[in-house]
Amino acid sequence: MARTVVLDFDGVIHSYTSKWQGVDVIPDPPVAGIKEAIQDIRRQYKVVVVSTRCFQEGGLEAVKAWLDRHEIAVDDVLAHKPPAIVYVDDRALTFDGDTKSLLHKIKTFKTWQDR
Template sequence: MTIAVDFDGVIHAYSRGWHDGSIYDPPIPGALDGLRTLMDQDAVFIHTTRDVSQVASWLLAHGFSVRVGHDGPFWNERGRLLVTNQKMAATAYLDDRAVRFTDWDQALADLIPKQARP
């Protein structure tokens, strides 16, 4: 399996939002151990809208083996994190801003307040 993990809000606490573009917070409690646990079982990539080199450097400083840049549609290497700004194939996506899609009625109910719908 391949697991995609969002960076901001899932690994990096992101308490001030984008702020000045820096990675200013420590990791979310449990994030680094959680990543290592996932990496023991599956291939894991980090997806981000940030500069991937910036995120890779942060992860390297926290003891991870990291790769930046990958040409294929799949990431299946265990033990090393890929950092990318591309949405790649994954068995699951771990993201703090996700809405789980089951059908359009539920998606609209989750995204648009009832009073704002036509």
């Protein structure tokens, strides 16, 4: 079985510049260069897309349709994070073992779009 890389949908693949507009409303274009990056990653890894949209009725279908419309090929789309070698998410912190600064990092966190 191929090793898996998990990519979050909103903010990593879908540029999400319009922010949340509904489970099946995905109005924005892909993040620049993400299609090509995913193609490169898929040469060595299984690529799974996850989205909290998929927990709601119509969300899974909407994400798959958006990926198809933008001709972005992935290996699977899920609501939950499967085991993986790495998770790519625009709203994540890498835990570095420093518990003393964790609250500060949470309070001052910004996505790449907010910087």
